[in-house]
Amino acid sequence: MSGPSTYEPKTGFTRWMDQRLPIIRLGYDSFVDFPTPRNLNYWWTFGGILAIFLVIQIISGIVLAMHYVPHESMAFESLERIRRDVKFGWLIQSMHANGASFFFVAVYIHMFRGLYYGSYKAPREILWILGVVIYLLMMATGFMGYVLPWGQMSYWGAMVITNLIGALPFIGDAIREWLWGGFSVGQATLSRFFSLHYLLPFVIAAVVALHIWALHVPGNGNPVGIEPKSKKDTLPFHPFYTVKDGFAIIVYLIVFAAFVFFLPNVLGHADNFIPADPLSTPAHIVPEWYYLPFYAILRAITFDIGPIDAKLGGVIAMFGAILILFVLPWLDTSKVRSMRFRPVTRVFFILFVLACLGLGWCGAKNPDDLVFAIGHDAEGVATGFKFVWFAQLLTFYYFAYFLIVLPVMGLIEKPLDRPASIEAAVLGTAKA
Amino acid sequence: MKMTRIFVAALAALGLSGLAWAASSGQRAPEHHHWHNAGPFGTFDREAVQRGLQIYQEVCASCHSLDLIKFRNLGETGGPFESAEFPNANDNPIVMQIAAGYMIEDGPDDAGDMFERPGLPSDAFPSPFANPQQARGSNGGALPPDLSLIVKARSHGADYVRSLLLGYDEEVPEDVHVAAGQHYNPYFPGGLLAMASPLSEGIVTYSDGTEATMEQMSEDIVTFLTWAADPHMEARKQMGVMVLLYLFIFAILVYIAYRQIWANVKH
């Protein structure tokens, strides 16, 4: 879609600049005159929202690092000093902590958007893969950031997650010790997590630049999944999508501000207001909400699979659940991008979204808790459908969606008739 | 739009799962209480915070530390002794007087010895015990937690602490065995804790003449502890109202601009 540049420098300075470093031309072609499908809906605004939140996180994070002390015996107190004594520290800390959650909400919506509208299909495979890389980096950054306050949940969350590495055969213990820099989560771990938590956002920013580059070669996908064919199918990015994205960003910021100012701690965990104590484990270790589905998949594997024991099996399943996204463009055999024209697969997609949410629910619960009770056993203890079984069911569906539904449905489903072009779609059908 | 409906349903499901999560675990759910500082416009009842401070000093402080609270905090914006006359809390005579009532270890002096001096506004409330080991040793092995963040560090913080303080009168169920040095309280996880009921009718004599009932004292001390955990709450809410107001107006302006720009474009 990125055709020949239409930029014409008008002043002496811009002409001079254009012959030396055509950065104004780049900006103009990418964000002003960039031809964008005219039918993008609000689900397409989350890319812009994510860019804003990356900036919010980096700026607030740099500021927090000016006051934070990455030391076992001072980290917790330094965070309280930020909240209590540093000017506007309470605000900046709340923005950063809640910002992480809002970043993940946006990235999940962005990803489900991509899944629904087939944004991963040719010629956008690299664009999709770069997105998965960003998501992985976000997971790592968020995990290490949650360790820094050095509260109980920070410490024990770090303990549980790093112990997963120990499940790897032969090299697990060595890698875990290397990661810890000691025999347990401790000062060395805290220092390196702080260093990496500072570094990774800039790596994310670099991959985001590649992501946008990869976006601007084929151009945006769109809800009908048909590539623009003529100028009538597109609009210049500015002012049409700057204003639309801008409006969406402000609405999202309203929700964000409501949390930052009025519910600053509801997305966190009470136990993280207790300083880390290696001698006492919280009753119920839960990761941040955005990891819960994967935590549920991890705990769903309670059985040995051949030579693989349950613990390693859980780790493989958890990482597999993310890594499978890398090969998604080649798993989906359908030539039709948008689920709008795939009535049966769309039902499977809805179930997939519900399965992800259900896995999140399972991740927050004790595996032995009951989803619903059926009766009582001989000792009067309630029996019923356990969360771990529910998680196993949903884990199966999670993988089945990628490994069975998408490959098979692409071959057997007869898609609905599609409009000839975006223009025809816009003008031809009344909106519901 | 199909996809919109899917996401709305999904978000609703997410909200429900959050609620279900909060309801788990064996202890009795804390009783809900209406707090003066609740809601987006709620402010601290200054007099309740002052009375709560008195309870902390006279009752809780014999076992529980309050490490994160400095005396100056009492006179800072949002604090119980905030005063327009003394914008610098260090000069607030009430703060100075409260601080001077404590002896603080300082030093070493020129001879290398530690010494005690009267507290200054910049000092924190001194801990009743020198270290956690001493605290455990003096309390039958149980460590009295620091109270600075107790309201944030428990789920349903304020309601939980209030329910716990009022929950000692309950009949011990038959299947619960209360060992020596333990006390039954249905609001505590597991039902048994080392702390005996810290409050009793009239255990403090309020300097402002308020009657020291159990209800009154529980509300006051929890209000004080809520302030201690979140001293900038009022500033936070005030700024929040302004920010939301601004964002709403900004959103309306941008929406009008959006409608104008897209007015003649079918999409």
Next chain:
Amino acid sequence: MTEQNGALGEHGQEPSRRDFIYIAATGAAAIGGGLAIWPFIDQMNPAADTLALGSIRVDVSTVTDGTEITVMWRGGPVFIRHRTQAMIDEARAVPLGDLPDEASRNLNAGMENASAADENRVLRPEYLIVKGNCTHLGCVPLGIGADTGDYDGWYCPCHGSHYDASARIRRGPAPENLPVPDYYFESETTVKIGLSPDEAAQSGWVAS
């Protein structure tokens, strides 16, 4: 004709109404952005715990008979020296013309432009209170008990600056007298160093 007028009217009005919305929206963005930057700048200013140590109260009841103490204030030393009558007389006997720096170096209210006469350097003659960093390169000069230099004041060992009994520079590379911090006596024995503007105005410096 009516058609033409209508068209004109539209062209005449619509752009201005549009422009207004664009200007309002852009203005709102600029104002909001500008205000949002402030917390991120202000956070670098001294925090409340740092400010709480911006003023200190020092008990000088034990500083008597020509002794001196050094206290920490705002990250550096402050000398508090008790002066006997002989020391006061010595300081006051120095003619202004002998001083390399004839300014009071005293920023307390009313003293900003005074001369370096000893009367302008102290609030109460028996207590001399000055910041303890040499005005040359910031070393801490030696005093009573170590080396009071050639003028019975302080001696800076780094580059050999000599200060007199009023902490004025007399010889050596230091360009200025040791500066006087803002302070006042809250009571006979308590001196508060580091004042709010209100306190500074009432500190008593103007009267003396």
